[in-house]
Amino acid sequence: xxxxxxxxxxxxxxxxxxxxxxxxxxxxxxxxxxxxxxxxxxxxxxxxxxxxxxxxxxxxxxxxxxxxxxxxxxxxxxxxxxxxxxxxxxxxxxxxxxxxxxxxxxxxxxxxxxxxxxxxxxxxxxxxxxxxxxxxxxxxxxxxxxxxxxxxxxxxxxxxxxxxxxxxxxxxxxxxxxxxxxxxxxxxxxxxx
Amino acid sequence: xxxxxxxxxxxxxxxxxxxxxxxxxxxxxxxxxxxxxxxxxxxxxxxxxxxxxxxxxxxxxxxxxxxxxxxxxxxxxxxxxxxxxxxxxxxxxxxxxxxxxxxxxxxxxxxxxxxxxxxxxxxxxxxxxxxxxxxxxxxxxxxxxxxxxxxxxxxxxxxxxxxxxxxxxxxxxxxxxxxxxxxxxxxxxxxxxxxxxxxxxxxxxxxxxxxxxxxxxxxxxxxxxxxxxxxxxxxxxxxxxxxxxxxxxxxxxxxxxxxxxxxxxxxxxxxxxxxxxxxxxxxxxxxxxxxxxxxxxxxxxxxxxxxxxxxxxxxxxxxxxxxxxxxxxxxxxxxxxxxxxxxxxxxxxxxxxxxxxxxxxxxxxxxxxxxxxxxxxxxxxxxxxxx
Numbered sequence: 001x002x003x004x005x006x007x008x009x010x011x012x013x014x015x016x017x018x019x020x021x022x023x024x025x026x027x028x029x030x031x032x033x034x035x036x037x038x039x040x041x042x043x044x045x046x047x048x049x050x051x052x053x054x055x056x057x058x059x060x061x062x063x064x065x066x067x068x069x070x071x072x073x074x075x076x077x078x079x080x081x082x083x084x085x086x087x088x089x090x091x092x093x094x095x096x097x098x099x100x101x102x103x104x105x106x107x108x109x110x111x112x113x114x115x116x117x118x119x120x121x122x123x124x125x126x127x128x129x130x131x132x133x134x135x136x137x138x139x140x141x142x143x144x145x146x147x148x149x150x151x152x153x154x155x156x157x158x159x160x161x162x163x164x165x166x167x168x169x170x171x172x173x174x175x176x177x178x179x180x181x182x183x184x185x186x187x188x189x190x191x192x193x
Numbered sequence: 194x195x196x197x198x199x200x201x202x203x204x205x206x207x208x209x210x211x212x213x214x215x216x217x218x219x220x221x222x223x224x225x226x227x228x229x230x231x232x233x234x235x236x237x238x239x240x241x242x243x244x245x246x247x248x249x250x251x252x253x254x255x256x257x258x259x260x261x262x263x264x265x266x267x268x269x270x271x272x273x274x275x276x277x278x279x280x281x282x283x284x285x286x287x288x289x290x291x292x293x294x295x296x297x298x299x300x301x302x303x304x305x306x307x308x309x310x311x312x313x314x315x316x317x318x319x320x321x322x323x324x325x326x327x328x329x330x331x332x333x334x335x336x337x338x339x340x341x342x343x344x345x346x347x348x349x350x351x352x353x354x355x356x357x358x359x360x361x362x363x364x365x366x367x368x369x370x371x372x373x374x375x376x377x378x379x380x381x382x383x384x385x386x387x388x389x390x391x392x393x394x395x396x397x398x399x400x401x402x403x404x405x406x407x408x409x410x411x412x413x414x415x416x417x418x419x420x421x422x423x424x425x426x427x428x429x430x431x432x433x434x435x436x437x438x439x440x441x442x443x444x445x446x447x448x449x450x451x452x453x454x455x456x457x458x459x460x461x462x463x464x465x466x467x468x469x470x471x472x473x474x475x476x477x478x479x480x481x482x483x484x485x486x487x488x489x490x491x492x493x494x495x496x497x498x499x500x501x502x503x504x505x506x507x508x509x510x511x512x513x514x515x516x517x518x519x520x521x522x523x524x525x526x527x528x529x530x531x532x533x534x535x536x537x538x539x540x541x542x543x544x545x546x547x548x549x550x551x552x553x554x555x556x557x558x559x560x561x562x563x564x565x566x567x568x569x570x571x572x573x574x575x576x577x578x579x580x
Contacts, residue, residue: 030228032235032257033257033279033282033575033576034279034282034363034364034576037282037283037326037363038362040345041345041348041349044341044342044345045342045345045346045349046342046345046346047345047346047349073257073259075256075257075258075259077255077256077258078227078235078256078257081227081228085228107275107276107279108259108260108264110264110267111259111260111263111264112260112263113258113259113260114259114260131364132362132363132364134362
């Protein structure tokens, strides 16, 4: 797979590979606090049924997962295990940060023991705001992540700004059409390796 | 016996002896958590094993410590109301009530009767949302994957009712000092009564599928027995101590201003004190809770929902301790005010912290699969332990 990492794969093949990857995501559920229950409702309940999106929520360990959903309050004591399990995941790996606490510390923004956002220790691809977000919001976050995977240039996987679910422009979010346009533009003009 | 067979026999004996020596010489330390499905979040338990038996087990809490008591000193009362929702995140409304009652006690405000009744209804809905998920979760941890899907399916009916009235699926933030934020929407009571029917159906289904089943009973009967005296010494409360035969429920036994006195319900106890008893008591509690909600919905009095309180809330100096019977056990707030916008000190007594304190005692000498059974049936929530 050296060709993939160098970005030397023919374009149709890249597209095929990306589409296949985006519809077979194994998610490691890093449930920490209240959001874990909403994540459980999204992943485990018949009402929301995440498997129709091609997401399989029950890997045996982080080593089999494609992306991790960090949901809930990450405390300072919890930070080393989060980092450690993230490092155990095989590349390519993605992170969804679910809920205000994982995004920025949330209601505990001035607490002495809470991490002010999980992006301080691991790179985050999609932020899902809310306290806690509804399961639908998490599903939308997963769809955004799949969009990102489909449009991504494998050589520069970690470049580019994160996507925010449902946020208007005034909140720093990016509307869906623009995201597609940005992703397309990025694909056309890849950054020099 | 040919020589080669003799040699093989001797070699096998030697290997066995070596394995035995290795097994006996040093035990093994098994680390469960901090990220493990059986720990309801982020509890870490360090077990020292001798073969298949636990010599000692040491819970390591603190992975979810968010500094509640310190945060409450720098927030004002409405903000704290938002914050305490997230202590026991499955039955959030139940966390608000004792805090609000403590503040009301210091301010000498009494909420109108209708508000107290609606509070009680939401309290019981919170209890159902909490315990329904427990009933699904305990199945998952014993190897039955179906109950958790049923639990998530039927929990939605309860959450829908909470959301319809308060706007939040499980962090309602609906309670106010002196009453409630809003009155109930039109048609809510009828919908709730029909939702209670669904909850009772869920209880029947779980009893048929899981709790009444042979496999479940063989895994849980006689496992993790807690005698009543030991439970009392460790400060166990709620369904855990009722499963040991202690007939004690603050809903019935305390002078709460909430409307439990107006409802007819049974306090369920079980004499055994094992894991099965704890699961069974919780199942019956969901049924009783559904009965309470139905009775209160049918007899809800008319009237205002808010007493007269000033716009900017300042609680006069003083101290108050109020406790209620939450889904997990007795939850209490010790509120010390010096007349400011926020409390001077707020001590939070949460049930899970005491319930998990008995884990080293009850886990001693059990087999490794039973560790998961006992932890599941003790039922703790990490936000409730660590605050």
